[in-house]
Amino acid sequence: MAADRLIPPSPSEETYAVDQDQGEVxxxxxxxxxxxxxxxxxxxxxxNDPNTMALATVDAQGMxxxxxxxxxxxxxxxxxxxxxxxxxxxxxxxxxxxxxxCFHWKSIRRQVRFRGxxxxxxxxxxxxxxxxxxRSARIGAHASxxxxxxxxxxxxxxxxxxxxxxxxxxxxxxxxHWSGYRxxxxxxxxxxxxxxxxxxxxxxxxxxxxxDWKTARLYP
Ligand SMILES: Cc1cc2nc3c(=O)[nH]c(=O)nc-3n(C[C@H](O)[C@H](O)[C@H](O)COP(=O)(O)O)c2cc1C
Numbered sequence: 001m002a003a004d005r006l007i008p009p010s011p012s013e014e015t016y017a018v019d020q021d022q023g024e025v026x027x028x029x030x031x032x033x034x035x036x037x038x039x040x041x042x043x044x045x046x047x048n049d050p051n052t053m054a055l056a057t058v059d060a061q062g063m064x065x066x067x068x069x070x071x072x073x074x075x076x077x078x079x080x081x082x083x084x085x086x087x088x089x090x091x092x093x094x095x096x097x098x099x100x101x102c103f104h105w106k107s108i109r110r111q112v113r114f115r116g117x118x119x120x121x122x123x124x125x126x127x128x129x130x131x132x133x134x135r136s137a138r139i140g141a142h143a144s145x146x147x148x149x150x151x152x153x154x155x156x157x158x159x160x161x162x163x164x165x166x167x168x169x170x171x172x173x174x175x176x177h178w179s180g181y182r183x184x185x186x187x188x189x190x191x192x193x194x195x196x197x198x199x200x201x202x203x204x205x206x207x208x209x210x211x212d213w214k215t216a217r218l219y220p
Contacts, residue, residue: 021195025110031188031204031213032076035112038190045107055081056100057092065092072129078184079114080121082129084146086177093118099183109193116185117209130174138172139163184209
């Protein structure tokens with residue numbers, strides 16, 4: 001298919017002009033508080049999963065990898081997500097415990113980027129979160145060898161049935177290969193769409209996770 005039919009054309013001067021200017025959006029001095037404010041806004045307007053984020057890691061050859069995951073917690077210590085620790089991302093993080101994260105909320109035309117150091121969450125924290133998941137999702141975590149080749153969908157369904165039978169009416173506890181990671185940022189950048197592509201960018205950086213934040217405005 002020709003690219004000009006698949007990709008929308010660049011906006012006309014007219015379209016640019018109707019882009020609404022959002023006024024003051026950098027409403028907090030602290031970047032985590034600012035992120036929380038933007039996420040709260042995105043929750044009201046995004047059609048689904050405003051907590052979805054692109055998570056980038058690198059493999060042993062230094063080649064970047066990227067996939068979407070769900071943000072499950074955020075505070076001053078960082079951003080937490082959960083996954084299979086034996087997955088591709090899990091292996092990459094074991095080798096190179098650094099990650100980049102990007103949120104893009106189309107409905108409010110804003111982006112937030114993070115770069116930081118990654119540490120596994122404690123077993124207690126992972127257990128507590130796992131316990132909040134639906135029973136079927138907990139069984140799924142036992143059944144799926146995430147990122148490894150699978151001989152057809154039926155094999156997965158058989159594993160799910162097997163695990164469900166094994167647990168019976170017992171509590172489905174967290175498998176040791178399923179846990180969470182916390183990305184503690186040393187760089188956070190906020191981007192907001194402005195008319196005529198003269199967007200606004202505010203970057204926070206710090207030398208390490210216990211240092212103070214410094215801010216800079218960047219050209220779009
Ligand atoms: C909207 C969305 C949310 C997702 N959330 C998660 C998640 O929280 N944890 C996870 O392990 N995979 C999640 N996935 C699946 C991942 O994108 C990916 O397929 C999987 O984690 C395997 O990635 P890997 O092979 O790079 O390790 C999500 C996918 C989408 C599209």
